[in-house]
Amino acid sequence: MKAEGCQSSREAMSDNRPAWRRLAENAVIYTVSNAASSAVPFLLLPFLTRWLSPEEYGLVTMYSTLLAALGALAGLSVHGAVSVRMFDRQTSHARYIGTALYILGVSLLAVAAAVLLASPWLEAWSGLPAGWLLLAVLAAGGQFLVNIRLVVWQVEGKALRYGSFQFLQVAVNVGLSLLLVAGLHHGWSGRLAGISIALYLFAAIGLASLMRAGRIEWRFDPEYARDALRFGVPLMPHAIGSLFIAAGDRMIIAGALNLHEVGMYAAAMQIGLVISMIADAVTKALGPWIYKVLADGDATMKRRVVRMTYAYFAGMLALGVGFGFLAPWLLAFLGEQYRSGATVIRWVALGGAFSGMYLMVVAYVFYAKRSELLSAASLTIGLGNLALSYFLVTRHGAVGAAQAYAASQFLMFVVVWLIAAKCHPMPWRGALRNPVPNQAI
Known part of the structure; x- marks a missing residue:
């Protein structure tokens, strides 16, 4: 030891x-x-x-x-x-x-x-x-x-x-x-x-x-x-709820439509999830530093973390919207059978941006060891995503599944941010008003 x-x-x-x-x-x-x-x-x-x-x-x-x-x-x-x-x-x-x-x-x-x-x-x-x-x-x-x-x-x-x-x-x-x-x-x-x-x-x-x-x-x-x-x-309901949010759409499409539509949707989904991939990499690199700042409890560094988080949020949203505009060109790589997924990519890219924003705030819940709150939120939103996906898929097909995915990722981000603010208070408002000294991370 x-x-x-x-x-x-x-x-x-x-x-x-x-x-x-x-x-x-x-x-x-x-x-x-x-x-x-x-x-x-x-x-x-x-x-x-x-x-x-x-x-x-x-x-x-x-x-x-x-x-x-x-x-x-x-x-x-x-x-x-x-x-x-x-x-x-x-x-x-x-x-x-x-x-x-x-x-x-x-x-x-x-x-x-x-x-x-x-x-x-x-x-x-x-x-x-x-x-x-x-x-x-x-x-x-x-x-x-x-x-x-x-x-x-x-x-x-x-x-x-x-x-x-x-x-x-x-x-x-x-x-x-x-x-x-x-x-x-x-x-x-x-x-x-x-x-x-x-x-x-x-x-x-x-x-x-x-x-x-x-x-x-x-x-x-x-x-x-x-x-x-x-x-x-306690994290298992969170994992299952997250699965419902991330993959419930494919489960619904497989049941309500067919494997052909699952394949079409999944191909477009893989392109849109590039945003989530980038976000995951950034949060992996920042995670150890954030945990260290939380452990040290330094007020100045906490304000720095919050400001960096807001900049990250803006970057994720800009990336998601911009990526959606590239959808028609990206689908050209898949072949004629898959060209109908441009709208799916736009919604998935937006959902990926919200997913990346969630990854930045969930660290505070893990640090506070309040995984039961995270599980309750994930499972509730995940079940809601299944219901919303079914409702929208029956009306809009695969595009409805992508819309449900984006809505669920947004709701997950907002709810977990609120939980994080309760579990481990951070200067979410004060960081924008108070100057942060120019010191190295």
């Missing part, structure tokens, strides 16, 4: 770069690596939409949606507790991570059993065979391991290792998908295999890397388990 803290201190002391420069360089690395990771579906779109019919692309979308749903259950969201506890020098980080992995193993067995029991309904809803449903459970466990490896590097400030790991995973994902879909003509199943094999492989690499670095102690600690579950379990 002590050695871990000393090691982190030595690494921090050996880095003589100004703090602002470290933040800027890390933001660039996170942006590039997140771009590579999140842009996989985007970069593959011009190829997949020519090799796969909208129905086949709809199957790929349903697998990705199912993977996201299972990811909300695998590990019971305790990887978020690891990211918070890594800042606590009194915690044995290796034992904490080991305990989290024990929780992952037990939860995966429970999820696999539930999927087997529900497989007739899941097959009918998704169109996927039962075998792929079970492979998705294993892939969700792999994603949990990948997230743990990335979280540790992020907390340590090792953005280059973080980015390299993500980039290599993307390269394997893309390479296998192209080989199986285009080279060996396996169709939609080739794309699903590319996604899954890349997750399995890099989960194994991440686990081996953590063990080699001494970051895992294979000892179950009941106290740490309770702490991780107290953090993670």
